[in-house]
Amino acid sequence: MDLLIILTYWLFMFLLILGVLVFVAYFVGVVRRKPNSARAIWITICLVHLIAILALEYYHSDIARNIDEPRIMEQSVWLYNFPTLLYCFPSSVLSWALGAGLDRLLCSIAGPKACDSMMDSMPEFVAIWWLLPVTIGYLQWFKLVPWLLEKLEKRTPAMSPS
Numbered sequence: 001m002d003l004l005i006i007l008t009y010w011l012f013m014f015l016l017i018l019g020v021l022v023f024v025a026y027f028v029g030v031v032r033r034k035p036n037s038a039r040a041i042w043i044t045i046c047l048v049h050l051i052a053i054l055a056l057e058y059y060h061s062d063i064a065r066n067i068d069e070p071r072i073m074e075q076s077v078w079l080y081n082f083p084t085l086l087y088c089f090p091s092s093v094l095s096w097a098l099g100a101g102l103d104r105l106l107c108s109i110a111g112p113k114a115c116d117s118m119m120d121s122m123p124e125f126v127a128i129w130w131l132l133p134v135t136i137g138y139l140q141w142f143k144l145v146p147w148l149l150e151k152l153e154k155r156t157p158a159m160s161p162s
Helices: 002-033 035-059 070-087 091-110 112-118 122-155
Strands: none
Touching: 002 035, 002 122, 035 070, 035 122, 070 091, 070 122, 091 122
């Protein structure tokens, strides 16, 4: 029975990774063909995600930062972090590391008491853990990827029908 669970888990993970790769390939194609429509879709997804974060914070402000309760921590990871990780991937990994470093730097400057109260505040959370990955993700998808595609098209001649 354990083998079946493990195989099911790995099949699920494989399909999830395959789906993400197909989505990324599709998105790169859309960025190449219609950059303005891809940008509008991406920005809309980012803003809807931010609205969901702020709505959860507003309606559940008494429990949103209670990370001692496992259910709240799970909601926090799935709502706050996971969508940003997906729509800004792969730069989101870099941005999370940069955000953690920035958080540590600000906490060392402000002191431990200020740091504890600072991360309970929504504006600081949005500035460090949402805006930073979204900004880096935007630069990745709409500045770096088109530039790389342009360079790649210049290096490889177009295939001519023969």
